[in-house]
Amino acid sequence: MKQAGSKNIFxxxxxxxxxxxxSNKWAIFTLLILFLIVLPIVSIGVKxxxxxxxxxxxxVDNLLLDYLGNSLFLIFACGxxxxxxxxSTAWLVARYEFPLRKQMEWLLILPLAIPGYIVAxxxxxxxxxxxxxxxxxxxxxxxxxRFDIMNKSGLAFVLGISLFPYVYVSSRAFFLNQANSLxxxxxxxxxxxxxxxxxxxxxMARPAIVAGLILVxxxxxxxxxxxxxxxxxxxxxxxxxxWFSLEEPETAVYLSALLIVIVFTLILLEKFQRRKLxxxxxxxxxxxxxxxxxxxxxxxxxxxxxxLPVVLGFLLPVAQLIYWATLTYENVFNLSFxxxxxxxxxxxxxxxxxSVIIAVILIFFSKWSRLGFVKNIAKLGxxxxxxxxxxVAIGIMIPTIFIDRWLIDVMDYLFNVDLGLILTGxxxxxxxxxxxxxxxxxxxxxxxxxxxxxxxxxxxxNMLGVGNLRxxxxxxxxxxxxxxASAFILVFIDVLKELPLTLILKxxxxxxxxxxxxxYASDEMVMEAAIPSLFIIVTVMLPVIFLNRLLIK
Amino acid sequence: MLDIESLSKxxxxxxxxxxxxxxxxxxxxxVCALVGESGSGKTTxxxxxxxxxxxxxxxxxxxxxVVSSLNNFVPPExxxxxxxxxxxxxxxxxxxxxxxxxxxxxxxxxxQRAQEVLNLxxxxxxxxxxPHQLSxxxxxxxxxxxxxxxxxxxxILDEPFSNLDAMLRMQLRxxxxxxxxxxxxxxxxxxxxxxxALAVADEILILQRGELIQKDEAANLYTKPNSxxxxxxxxxxxxxxxxxQSAFKCPLNPECSHAIRxxxxxxxxxxxxxxxxxxxxxxxxxxxxxxxxLKLDSGQKISVLTKDRNVADLIKIGFNSxxxxxxxx
Numbered sequence: 001m002k003q004a005g006s007k008n009i010f011x012x013x014x015x016x017x018x019x020x021x022x023s024n025k026w027a028i029f030t031l032l033i034l035f036l037i038v039l040p041i042v043s044i045g046v047k048x049x050x051x052x053x054x055x056x057x058x059x060v061d062n063l064l065l066d067y068l069g070n071s072l073f074l075i076f077a078c079g080x081x082x083x084x085x086x087x088s089t090a091w092l093v094a095r096y097e098f099p100l101r102k103q104m105e106w107l108l109i110l111p112l113a114i115p116g117y118i119v120a121x122x123x124x125x126x127x128x129x130x131x132x133x134x135x136x137x138x139x140x141x142x143x144x145x146r147f148d149i150m151n152k153s154g155l156a157f158v159l160g161i162s163l164f165p166y167v168y169v170s171s172r173a174f175f176l177n178q179a180n181s182l183x184x185x186x187x188x189x190x191x192x193x194x195x196x197x198x199x200x201x202x203x204m205a206r207p208a209i210v211a212g213l214i215l216v217x218x219x220x221x222x223x224x225x226x227x228x229x230x231x232x233x234x235x236x237x238x239x240x241x242x243w244f245s246l247e248e249p250e251t252a253v254y255l256s257a258l259l260i261v262i263v264f265t266l267i268l269l270e271k272f273q274r275r276k277l278x279x280x281x282x283x284x285x286x287x288x289x290x291x292x293x294x295x296x297x298x299x300x301x302x303x304x305x306x307x308l309p310v311v312l313g314f315l316l317p318v319a320q321l322i323y324w325a326t327l328t329y330e331n332v333f334n335l336s337f338x339x340x341x342x343x344x345x346x347x348x349x350x351x352x353x354x355s356v357i358i359a360v361i362l363i364f365f366s367k368w369s370r371l372g373f374v375k376n377i378a379k380l381g382x383x384x385x386x387x388x389x390x391x392v393a394i395g396i397m398i399p400t401i402f403i404d405r406w407l408i409d410v411m412d413y414l415f416n417v418d419l420g421l422i423l424t425g426x427x428x429x430x431x432x433x434x435x436x437x438x439x440x441x442x443x444x445x446x447x448x449x450x451x452x453x454x455x456x457x458x459x460x461x462n463m464l465g466v467g468n469l470r471x472x473x474x475x476x477x478x479x480x481x482x483x484x485a486s487a488f489i490l491v492f493i494d495v496l497k498e499l500p501l502t503l504i505l506k507x508x509x510x511x512x513x514x515x516x517x518x519x520y521a522s523d524e525m526v527m528e529a530a531i532p533s534l535f536i537i538v539t540v541m542l543p544v545i546f547l548n549r550l551l552i553k
Numbered sequence: 554m555l556d557i558e559s560l561s562k563x564x565x566x567x568x569x570x571x572x573x574x575x576x577x578x579x580x581x582x583x584v585c586a587l588v589g590e591s592g593s594g595k596t597t598x599x600x601x602x603x604x605x606x607x608x609x610x611x612x613x614x615x616x617x618x619v620v621s622s623l624n625n626f627v628p629p630e631x632x633x634x635x636x637x638x639x640x641x642x643x644x645x646x647x648x649x650x651x652x653x654x655x656x657x658x659x660x661x662x663x664x665q666r667a668q669e670v671l672n673l674x675x676x677x678x679x680x681x682x683x684p685h686q687l688s689x690x691x692x693x694x695x696x697x698x699x700x701x702x703x704x705x706x707x708x709i710l711d712e713p714f715s716n717l718d719a720m721l722r723m724q725l726r727x728x729x730x731x732x733x734x735x736x737x738x739x740x741x742x743x744x745x746x747x748x749x750a751l752a753v754a755d756e757i758l759i760l761q762r763g764e765l766i767q768k769d770e771a772a773n774l775y776t777k778p779n780s781x782x783x784x785x786x787x788x789x790x791x792x793x794x795x796x797x798q799s800a801f802k803c804p805l806n807p808e809c810s811h812a813i814r815x816x817x818x819x820x821x822x823x824x825x826x827x828x829x830x831x832x833x834x835x836x837x838x839x840x841x842x843x844x845x846x847l848k849l850d851s852g853q854k855i856s857v858l859t860k861d862r863n864v865a866d867l868i869k870i871g872f873n874s875x876x877x878x879x880x881x882x
Binding site: 009010014017018020021022370454456457459460461462463464465466467468474475478479 | 561563566567603604605607609610623624625626628629630631633634635636638639640642644645646655656696699700702703
């Protein structure tokens with residue numbers, strides 16, 4: 001009798017047979033998409049072997065320390081700012097009752113609606129010679145002392161004030177879910193609120209806070225527009241310079257690789273700190289949150305403390321932009337601006353659509369694959385979110401140029417046809433890059449709603465003779481619609497705000513609102529940048545409020 | 554009807570086996586219970602039969618057709634197996650009628666058939682309700698109707714009553730198996746409750762740590778268990794060690810191990826073949842029964858159940874040879 005169950009059924013021969021048996025079309029599609037997602041990063045790795053460009057040694061000698069120093073400075077300075085504003089506001093709105101608290105809760109998210117580079121333009125305008133601050137001071141008869149914001153400290157402030165909501169959202173969620181009993185226990189033991197915050201809540205909230213912080217730092221390393229405008233040399237500006245000014249793709253690739261190393265170091269640090277600490281207090285959805293009522297004077301202080309970051313991160317820059325808009329709308333608001341808006345929305349909608357489909361394919365096809373390893377690696381598809389946009393763009397350029405050249409040669413040789421570029425410099429490459437970069441934004445909300453549907457539901461559809469695709473459309477899609485809708489909105493927002501990747505990959509005749517704002521600012525016409533910026537902000541704001549409603553529920 | 558040959562499945566590449574070398578055969582129309590503790594491989598076995606998992610080795614044949622082997626895998630939607638899940642898994646966004654219609658949407662008389670199976674489970678009048686408007690027992694009956702609608706070749710019920718309370722459970726169990734038997738479908742009923750298994754199954758399969766340790770008719774399993782593990786699944790048993798054998802002056806074949814069921818002990822019954830004196834050292838009132846902890850003359854302690862609440866402190870305890878269970882191990 002054959003002794004199954006013994007070791008031999010895990011011999012290579014048996015494994016190979018099972019691999020052949022279990023390789024279905026879903027597995028193959030999943031692997032194909034994963035290949036396309038990791039291709040840009042792999043391309044950068046491969047391209048490293050063709051050696052650095054001529055200016056590489058010059059960059060290493062003169063600029064690399066500058067890039068590294070500035071990037072590290074930004075990481076620490078922005079980190080400090082977002083922690084200060086993010087954690088304090090989250091604690092105050094979660095634990096204290098004060099006038100307009102509910103309104104403040106969602107107002108605190110609004111700074112996310114303004115891309116960092118636009119905040120940078122606005123602040124430069126406020127503090128510049130002849131800027132808003134000077135006008136106001138002189139109007140009330142005070143002397144204007146120029147405060148120079150266009151340096152790396154100013155950049156850290158601008159990025160910090162526009163990105164702190166990431167930390168606010170993640171730590172507020174923690175403080176809200178944190179059972180009152182913990183606070184009460186601490187107070188019953190006679191520990192005061194300040195000590196409770198620092199000794200109990202802050203250490204427990206650390207994993208949540210750091211998770212928000214890491215998102216901020218990725219955005220900081222991703223930034224190009226603000227750093228460029230403020231004249232601060234960072235890795236991203238270095239990549240742009242090597243690619244466009246020096247025309248040395250090899251050098252841009254080397255800088256990209258270094259930037260990837262920095263990003264992955266940050267991610268590993270985050271994983272490390274999270275691995276050691278995981279405080280999942282039991283969440284009770286029906287739990288009422290008891291907020292402290294303090295004296296009216298203290299309520300006012302809390303209100304002002306919470307208002308400050310909203311003013312700095314949202315109201316002030318938006319006021320500046322509105323002021324500029326009133327001065328320039330006649331020049332800016334014309335037919336070509338309308339065309340740009342339509343193109344911008346079109347690209348964002350198309351990308352959101354494609355990203356949602358790819359995310360759904362990754363999540364569900366990998367589930368339908370019968371191969372264990374395919375299920376395990378599907379999550380690799382979200383890796384692009386960690387990679388700065390400029391790096392993704394470089395990573396996309398390498399294979400698309402290669403494929404285009406090859407196709408042109410083949411078509412010329414076989415059919416004597418001049419094919420021209422079909423990927424490079426076209427919408428295909430641009431949307432491909434957006435999908436790589438923002439797939440995580442679509443993947444996560446869809447996955448989390450899909451996880452709420454018990455596996456037995458699609459399984460029982462299969463058992464009733466209905467195949468996987470039909471099961472998806474009839475059963476799973478209706479049950480995960482909200483996840484798909486929020487995925488769509490989130491990708492749409494991110495694409496609309498995106499600058500560095502778009503600058504590198506956009507087709508010549510196509511423009512987006514973000515790029516238009518950037519071009520005005522680069523051409524010393526920063527006032528004109530106000531209209532496209534406001535367009536972005538308003539479009540982004542509506543869904544941000546909508547999604548926050550969902551979060552609060 | 555169902556043929557299973559050397560079926561094995563490991564979830565950790567061979568370090569441990571959820572199912573190890575399981576083989577058995579089911580005849581058309583059999584209702585068979587699959588019994589085992591949690592982690593014994595019951596659910597893995599039925600998921601393999603359903604096609605929701607892929608085996609690492611072994612062959613599954615349904616009506617003579619190979620549905621799963623090393624070279625061949627028929628996906629679940631093509632197997633004609635019906636499965637009733639533990640948590641019912643009704644489609645929450647569809648009415649009962651739509652739920653039942655789902656698996657027969659391509660058939661000609663689908664509406665008639667859906668109404669027919671809903672009537673069969675006694676819910677014909679509620680067809681426009683949604684699953685969340687039903688009680689647990691009603692949901693379970695809809696799940697059964699939905700699985701029966703396409704006339705499956707094999708019906709699997711995976712722990713169908715574990716989410717229900719004890720009273721409802723017994724009533725629903727009898728109702729559901731009346732329906733199952735009336736349709737004549739071959740069925741596998743997964744349960745960890747031996748009472749459920751004995752009550753409804755023609756045949757019972759016992760799984761322990763992924764291995765099939767006994768397959769027999771219900772009555773035979775009770776009277777002729779092939780291991781002390783199986784014996785203890787169907788009621789409290791006491792292992793008859795050599796010391797106990799000598800205490801009761803009942804020498805047994807030393808090559809085998811022996812046990813006796815708690816209920817086969819008799820108190821103060823002079824007709825027993827093997828009797829000894831004992832002292833009651835603890836009484837625990839359990840309602841229906843009283844548990845007695847006894848200290849035998851020879852010093853061993855055993856516990857037995859009795860219906861008599863007023864047993865004296867000093868008693869005679871005994872049993873008959875015909876009730877001794879013998880195992881080859």
